[in-house]
Structures are given as C-alpha cells and as structure tokens.
Amino acid sequence: xxxxxxxxxxxxxxxxxxxxxxxxxxxxxxxxxxxxxxxxxxxxxxxxxxxxxxxxxxxxxxxxxxxxxxxxxxxxxxxxxxxxxxxxxxxxxxxxxxxxxxxxxxxxxxxxxxxxxxxxxxxxxxxxxxxxxxxxxxxxxxxxxxxxxxxxxxxxxxxxxxxxxxxxxxxxxxxxxxxxxxxxxxxxxxxxxxxxxxxxxxxxxxxxxxxxxxxxxxxxxxxxxxxxxxxxxxxxxxxxxxxxxxxxxxxxxxxxxxxxxxxxxxxxxxxxxxxxxxxxxxxxxxxxxxxxxxxxxxxxxxxxxxxxxxxxxxxx
Amino acid sequence: xxxxxxxxxxxxxxxxxxxxxxxxxxxxxxxxxxxxxxxxxxxxxxxxxxxxxxxxxxxxxxxxxxxxxxxxxxxxxxxxxxxxxxxxxxxxxxxxxxxxxxxxxxxxxxxxxxxxxxxxxxxxxxxxxxxxxxxxxxxxxxxxxxxxxxxxxxxxxxxxxxxxxxxxxxxxxxxxxxxxxxxxxxxxxxxxxxxxxxxxxxxxxxxxxxxxxxxxxxxxxxxxxxxxxxxxxxxxxxxxxxxxxxxxxxxxxxxxxxxxxxxxxxxxxxxxxxxxxxxxxxxxxxxxxxxxxxxxxxxxxxxxxxxxxxxxxxxxxxxxxxxxxxxxxxxxxxxxxxxxxxxxxxxxxxxxxxxxxxxxxxxxxxxxxxxxxxxxxxxxxxxxxxxxxxxxxxxxxxxxxxxxxxxxxxxxxxxxxxxxxxxxxxxxxxxxxxxxxxxxxxxxxxxxxxxxxxxxxxxxxxxxxxx
Numbered sequence: 168x169x170x171x172x173x174x175x176x177x178x179x180x181x182x183x184x185x186x187x188x189x190x191x192x193x194x195x196x197x198x199x200x201x202x203x204x205x206x207x208x209x210x211x212x213x214x215x216x217x218x219x220x221x222x223x224x225x226x227x228x229x230x231x232x233x234x235x236x237x238x239x240x241x242x243x244x245x246x247x248x249x250x251x252x253x254x255x256x257x258x259x260x261x262x263x264x265x266x267x268x269x270x271x272x273x274x275x276x277x278x279x280x281x282x283x284x285x286x287x288x289x290x291x292x293x294x295x296x297x298x299x300x301x302x303x304x305x306x307x308x309x310x311x312x313x314x315x316x317x318x319x320x321x322x323x324x325x326x327x328x329x330x331x332x333x334x335x336x337x338x339x340x341x342x343x344x345x346x347x348x349x350x351x352x353x354x355x356x357x358x359x360x361x362x363x364x365x366x367x368x369x370x371x372x373x374x375x376x377x378x379x380x381x382x383x384x385x386x387x388x389x390x391x392x393x394x395x396x397x398x399x400x401x402x403x404x405x406x407x408x409x410x411x412x413x414x415x416x417x418x419x420x421x422x423x424x425x426x427x428x429x430x431x432x433x434x435x436x437x438x439x440x441x442x443x444x445x446x447x448x449x450x451x452x453x454x455x456x457x458x459x460x461x462x463x464x465x466x467x468x469x470x471x472x473x474x475x476x477x478x479x480x481x482x483x
Numbered sequence: 484x485x486x487x488x489x490x491x492x493x494x495x496x497x498x499x500x501x502x503x504x505x506x507x508x509x510x511x512x513x514x515x516x517x518x519x520x521x522x523x524x525x526x527x528x529x530x531x532x533x534x535x536x537x538x539x540x541x542x543x544x545x546x547x548x549x550x551x552x553x554x555x556x557x558x559x560x561x562x563x564x565x566x567x568x569x570x571x572x573x574x575x576x577x578x579x580x581x582x583x584x585x586x587x588x589x590x591x592x593x594x595x596x597x598x599x600x601x602x603x604x605x606x607x608x609x610x611x612x613x614x615x616x617x618x619x620x621x622x623x624x625x626x627x628x629x630x631x632x633x634x635x636x637x638x639x640x641x642x643x644x645x646x647x648x649x650x651x652x653x654x655x656x657x658x659x660x661x662x663x664x665x666x667x668x669x670x671x672x673x674x675x676x677x678x679x680x681x682x683x684x685x686x687x688x689x690x691x692x693x694x695x696x697x698x699x700x701x702x703x704x705x706x707x708x709x710x711x712x713x714x715x716x717x718x719x720x721x722x723x724x725x726x727x728x729x730x731x732x733x734x735x736x737x738x739x740x741x742x743x744x745x746x747x748x749x750x751x752x753x754x755x756x757x758x759x760x761x762x763x764x765x766x767x768x769x770x771x772x773x774x775x776x777x778x779x780x781x782x783x784x785x786x787x788x789x790x791x792x793x794x795x796x797x798x799x800x801x802x803x804x805x806x807x808x809x810x811x812x813x814x815x816x817x818x819x820x821x822x823x824x825x826x827x828x829x830x831x832x833x834x835x836x837x838x839x840x841x842x843x844x845x846x847x848x849x850x851x852x853x854x855x856x857x858x859x860x861x862x863x864x865x866x867x868x869x870x871x872x873x874x875x876x877x878x879x880x881x882x883x884x885x886x887x888x889x890x891x892x893x894x895x896x897x898x899x900x901x902x903x904x905x906x907x908x909x910x911x912x913x914x915x916x917x918x919x920x921x922x923x924x925x926x927x928x929x930x931x932x933x934x935x936x937x938x939x940x941x942x943x944x945x946x947x948x949x950x
Contacts, residue, residue, distance in 0.1 A: 233596035234574040318765015319782060329704075329764060341712070341767030343926060429714030430767050430924055431917040446567050447909045449574060449592065 220462075223455040231452035244456035254457070256432050257440040260347065264436065265415045268354045273408055275355070276362025281392075283363065284370040294367075297360040305357070309424025312353045316340060316425075343433040346426050350434055353421050358414075362407060369403040370396070401480040409472055413465060437461055514613050515850055519551025522843035526554040529847065530569045531584045531832065533559035535795050536642065539864035540851070547850050553843045562771070563715070573598040578837030581844040584641070587629050587829045588720075588912070591904035591950050594632060600834040601635040605845040613849055620854060620871045622896050625829040629901030632950075638831040639852035642791075643868050645827035645895040646725060647888065648681070649778060649793060650674050650785035652809035654688065657697040663687075674811040678729060678754055681708070681785065681814045685761035688784035707761035709783035712923050713770040717789070717826070719916040724826025725787055726751040729815045731822075734915075734940065739903070739949030741940035744933040751816075752922060752929040759923045767920050779804065787813060787826075790892045791868050797885060810887045812894035827899035868892065904950040907943045914939045 227245070230238045248254045283290055300308065315323045318338025328334050334342070339349045373396070381391050397404075419438035422428060428435035428443075437457070444454035531537050537559050544557050558580075560568060569583035574596055585593060593599050606612050618626075626640045654660055655672055664672035668683050675681035685707030690696055692703050711718045723734060732747030742748070759766055763782060765773075775792040777783050779802035793810070796802050813825045832848050834841050850856060854873055861867045862879045866889065869875060880889045905911065915936055922932040940948060 233592070233598070234576070235596070318768045319763040319777065320765070320780070324765070334764070337924070338765035338768060341765055341920075341924065343921070343924065427714040429917055429920050431714075431921040431926070443909075443913060446571065447913060448907075449570070449596070449909075 223458055226452050226455035227459050229452050231450075231455070233449045234451065236452075240452070244453045245460070247453060248456055248460065253432060253435070253440065257435050257437045260432075260434060261416050261418075261436050263347065264351055264354070264418060265412055267348075268351045268358075269408070269412050269415050271351075271355050272359045272362050272411060273404075275359045277366050277404070279359070279363035280366035280370055281396075283367045294364070297364055299360075300357045301361040301364075303357070305420030306424060308353065308357050309421040312349075312356075312421070313340075313425055316349060340426050341430055343430045346430060346434045350418070350422060350425060353425070354415060354418060357421075358411060362411065365407045366400070366403070369400050373399050398480075402476075405472075405476040405480050409469065409476075413469075416461075416465075514615070515547070515550050515846065518611055518613075518846055519553050519843065522840070522846070523552030524554075525840055525843045526556060527581045527840050527844045527847060528556045528558065528579060529582045529584075529832065529844070530558050530560065530565060530572075530580045532565045532642075532830070533561055534791055536791055536860070536864060536867050539867065540860055542863060543856060543859055547847055550850075551843075551846065553847065555847055573835045573837065576837045578835055578839060580835055581838040581840050582832050582834050582848060584830055584832045586644075587831070587902040588905070588908050590629065590632070590637070590831070590902070591906050591908050593833075594637075594904060594950055595906040598836045599637050600836045600838065600841055601637055602834060602841075602845060603636050605841065606636060611842060611845055611849075613853070616849060616853065620873050621852075622870060622872055622899075625827065625896060625899045625901060626870075629829040629831050632904060638833040639848055640829055640870050641832050641848075641851055642830040643827065643870050643896055643899065644830060645790055645868065645892060645899055646721065646787050646813060646825060647790045647793070647891040647895055648675060648785070648811040648813055649788050650684070650809050650811070651778075651781075651804065651807060653804070653807040654697055654784055655684075655809060659698055660687075660696075674809050675785070675814045676811070676820065677817040678726065678814045679817050682754065682758060682761075684708075684785055685758055689761040703782075704763075706763045706783045707785070708758050709762055709769060709774055709777045709786045710755075710758060710766060710923075711769050711771055711774050711788075712759070712762075712766040712920060713768055713773070714916050714920055715913075716770045716916075717828070719912060719919045720828070721787060721826050722752065722755050722919055724824060725813050726755045728824030729813070729819060730754075731816070731819060734936070735903070735944075735948050739905075739944065739947035741937055741944055741948060743936035743940050748936075749929055749933045752932055756922050756925070756929055759925075767924055778802075778808070789828075790888060790895065793885070793888055794864070794866055797888070806884065810885075810891040812891055823894075823898050825895040825898055827895060827901075829899065829901040869896070903948070905944075905948045906950050907948065910943045911940055911948065914943075 226236065228239060228241060229236050230240050230243075283294070287293075303311070313321070315321050316339045318324055318341050319329075321338075324338055328339070334345070337345075339345045377395050377399070378391065381395055386394070417438050418436055419442065422434055422436050422439050423442070426434045428439045441454050441457045441461075444450045444457060531540075541557055541559065544555050548554055559565075565584060566586070566589065569580065569585070570589065570593065572578070572580050573583060573593060576598075585599075590599075621640060622643060625643050630636055630638050630640055655674060661672045664684075664687055667687065670680075672684070672687075675684055687707065688696070688705065689707040690701055690705045692701050694701050694705075696705055711721055727733060727748050730747045730751035732742075732745055732751055734741065734743050734748070736742050763769070763777065769777065771789055771792065774786055774788045775796045778786055778788065779796040781802075781804050790810075793808075797805050797808050799805050812823065815823045832851070834844050834848070838844055852870065854871055857869065857871050857874055858877060861869065861874055861877055865879060866883055866885055869880070869892075874880065875889070875893055880886070883889060902908070918927065918932055918935055918939065921927040922929055927935065
C-alpha cells in the first residue's frame, strides 16, 4: 500500500465536496517527495555531465576548430578518425596497457590481500604504507619515476641500468620497445596496493559461518579458496576490476610526464591523443568524436560485463 | 673570485642600485604618468613564461604600477603551461588575461583563430603611443617577421629567444686533447664553425668510463654532444633551424608548399641523426631544460642550446664548470658560412581580442619595450636576451664575464627571423617531432624519414602550409 492510499483511507476514502481535499493535496505532495529528494543530484548530473555530453555529440558532427563551431559535416569527423592510423595506434596502446597492467594488478592485489588476511605480524604498520602510492597525485608519481628512470641521470638508470650495461645505447623512456612497459610498471606500482587494500577490506567483511562449516566438513585450503572465498568475493572483484580497467584505459598523467606519448607515438594513449587534439591542435570536433567513440565502446563493454557479472558472479 | 671580478660585480651592483633608485623624471616617465591617468586603478592581467629573464622583469613591473597607477597581475608559468593556458583563454573568448606571451610558432594558429587584437589603432593614438619608443631600434629581423602580418601590427617583441653553440673551453683548450685532435683530424681543435667540425668534436670526445679526458681518468662515460631529443619541446625546431636550413634546405618553399623530401634536407637529417651516436643514452628524453643541465653537470663536450638557459648555468655557484665554457655562432655546413641560419623563437606579447582593457594593456606592453626598461632588464639580470640593437652596447653585456655568449647571441639574432605563420603548426610539429625521435633513435632512416615528413606536411597543409 502506498503512502497516498494509506492517507486516503485514513481520510475516509474521499471528500464529499468538490475541489481538492487536503488528503489529495498531501497525496500529490507525497508523490513528488522522492523526486524532490533526488532532484539536486539529477540537476547536478544534468549540468556537469549530461549537457556537456550532449554538446560533445553535437560538436562531433560539426566542423569545430579553435572553439568556433561552423558547418554540419555529418560523420566526417568519425570517418577521419577511423581512417587515421594514429587513432588505431592509440587504441592499440591502451588495450596493450590494460591487458598487461590490470591482470597483474588484480592478481598481485588479490595475492597480497590474502597474505594480509592471514593476520601477519606488522600488518597494522604495513597497511597505512600501502596507501602511499595510491594517495600520491599521478603527476607526482610521474615525476618520481622520472627521477628514477630518466636517461643519463635517473637514480636507477644511471646507477644500475647504465653502470652495469643492462640497457645499451638507449634509456628506458627513450626506447620505443621499453617505454610502454615502463609505463605499465609504474601503473602496477601505483595501483596494486589499492587493489590489495580493496580486496583485503572485502575479505575482512566475509562472514565466518561458511568457513567454520567448511572446516568441520574437512575442506582443504584450496577448496575453501575456490569454493568459498572467491565466489563470496566475486561481486567486489568484479566491481573493483571493472573500475580499474576503465581507469587504466584512460591513463594520462604519467604518460604526459614520462614520455609525452613518445618516442614517436609508441606510448600515445587515447587520452593523450585526445588531449593533443583538443588543447594543442584545437580540433574540437574531431576530439569530441573521439570521446564519443570511446564512450560508446565503454558503454557496450560495461553493459556486457554487467550482464555477465550479474548472471555468473551474482554481482550488482 | 678574483679581485678584478669583485670590482666588476661591485660596479654592476652600484649601476643596478642607481638605475632602480634614481628618480630621473624623464620624458618617457612623464608620458606614461599622463597617459595612464584615465586607467589609474585598473587591473590588467598578463601571462608570460617563466625563465630567468621574466623573473628579472617581474622586479621591474612594480615601477610601471607606480608610474601609472595601473595594477599589473603578472603571472608566470612554464613553457608548456603558458602555451596551453594562454591559448585556452584566448580561444575560449574568456578574456581572463588581457595579454599573453606567444611564441612565434603560436602566431599562425592564433591569427587563424582570430583571437589576437591588432594594435595599429593604439599605435596611432597620440594619447597612448609614446613618440620616444623608437621602433627602428628593435632588432629588425625578429621584430618585423613576428610582430607584423599582412600590414597589421600585433605587438612588440619582448623575448628574442635564440640558440647558440656552447662547448667546454677547458677541453677544447687542453694541450693534450688539442694535439690528439690535430693528429686524428688534421686541423686545430677549436669551437666548431661548421657542422662537420661539430661532428668531429663529438666523435673525438665520446669516451668510455676509465678513459682519459684532459689528463684525468673518467669515472663515468663522457659524451661528445648533447642535443634536445624529447617529443615536443624544440627538438624538431632545432633540426629544422640549425641543420636543415644550414644545409640550404627548408621544409617548405616561399609559397608554403611542402618540400620536406628534398636532397639538402635528407643530407641535413643524416648529419643530425649521426650525432646521436655521440650523445648520452637518454637523448630522446632530453628537453630544452635537460640540455643545459647536462652541460652544467659536465657530462657532454658541446651542444646547441637556447642562449637564455646558459644564464642559469654559467654563473659562479650554479655549475662546477661555470667559467669554463665557450660560446660561438651556430655552425653551418662547410661552404655555406656566408649564409648562416639559426633556430630562434621570437616571442611577442599580444593583446587578447577578448580583453576589455586594451588601452592600459597596450601602455604596459609599450612600456616594457621601451629602451629604458630593456636596459634595466638586462642590467638587473646581469645579462639577458636583447630585443633592441642599442642594448648590445650596454656595459653589462660588453664587460660581462659572459661576453662571449652575448657575441654569439648577437650573431644569432643578426640572422634570426620569426617562424612562418602556419595555421596547422601544431599538427605538423607534433608529428614531425615524433618522427625526429624515431630518426634519432635509428628506427627510421633519414631517407624514409624525409619521405614521411613530406607525407605528414602534405596531409596537414595540402598545397600550402602558410596562412
């Protein structure tokens, strides 16, 4: 029974006189009450998210250079992007980045969380330290690793890699073969502790009952992990994994600081290329089309992931 | 420090105090006091780049405020930020900044965007234009080619950034090294006058850890040259201005038609790429800041660098090698000494079309370009990059310990011109600088690189790259 019905009944089912009764007025107010509550959030989202998004769609179909929107050009911006090798290179770089970085972060994070969950000595000291890389601004992370790995003067580059001849004639960020892997390494360094802490928090929140029952039934530790821990943790793993994947695809700051997308275009991610299109080339129409393409790709991917996670992992 | 240098520094100090403290109510001062009256109490915002030059200038700016009553919010950002933030403000039409410093290469895109206010009406306005400005005194090549376009004036030149040849004098003058060099190459070791000599010096001084250098064993590898190689920055600009042009080539003809794959360019790029063999492993990461830092740390024998960055290195206490450097004009290809070219980045502070205060902003920009301010800038900063011919005669330059630097700087500015006004400069440059890296790293041959460069330019420019 709705609050409106309840109020209506309490009022005797209606009024004998014409015109809105106080009960009907209250019922109508009650109908709007939940919408009123979410209105500030929806309004904020509309202003900061929906309107710019719709405007980006509009721009993507127009010639927009130097902030001036001129002719409607249909899908020309999209065609230009799809026929641009640099666009596909950026997508390839991002996919390589995500395909290597996220699984490693995920596995190391889960392994670390399981170790932390064993009530090891010094855990209370270790846990705050694990926050440090994640808490650092990505720009600071970039500068830190620049100091470590910069050619000729980087702490590790100069004292280890060059001194012992581990990489000859080049430096890490100057090598088209190594630069992307170095960026992946930096990402793993920054985000594995976050994954570890998130999974650790999830492990700490699992109910003890099933574990006690499994122990009574004589289940082994591997059985407990695969039959109990993993299924119960699956919703959290799915959400954290998805968020990290989306975030890794958008990587920008460390790339900007460490390689600028180079050497050549070896480490040029979609965010880096979109930044250049917008703030260096001022090609707003093409950059908007780029953003829309990436959005559609993620929308499709997230929906598929959502359906799978909902059915198979009981997540969401 | 020697006693004679003590005397010189003391003299310079007294000169600075005299220049900044003396009231000297000159004609120029009374002009600005009068011209600024209608705008007293107004605040203007100016965005400029942070280098030692601007930091010095910021000490002089309060004098304008005192003279006119116009308040100046003088914001200094790094090279990349001043470009992105300044352009974003101008292009958006927000007009937060009344004036923004633009590097020469920004002029093409920003003129295309129509966001720079021409100043001809202000220059012609007798209430605003100081008759004593003496525009003929500006170093004409950089000034005319950057501040003007199709008969309209867009500003005054403030910063004549230019590159010079910079080498370790202690190594070039070492008798043991001189004898060994002559025995190997058949001519005297000296600052390179030609690019071929620069290559020989680079090869000669590239040595492994444990080898002898000027009679002392090296405790780490030493390199014959350091060049800028980072993506962005001025990597390709240096290749273009100092190598391609000095080989008689160019990336476009007079009409702007791309000519990247011409034979002179291929030869120049081959030479440029060959120098990377004698450079530190991190050359593809070396920015315009890293190059002077590496020279200051004594890791390389020579470079081509922005002359204003030398001022932050070759000073007592700034580098262990301060006072041991030598400067010279940019080397040319052998046989082309009579027609030298040099990479320079002439910068002009322009008034944004969106500025609501063009008149007081114009007064400030004009005031900055005045001979008096330019002299004060150079004197206070104990050197700098002159925008006016009269500045070369200042004692702070002629009697400076860095006299050789200023002589090299003058040689550069005598042949400098601003960048051609290219609407698609950024698109072209972004791809060409990435291509340069690949050529330097040996991933692409100079011949293939030239072909790709031509394709890149045709793709972005079509038949002409010029506005």
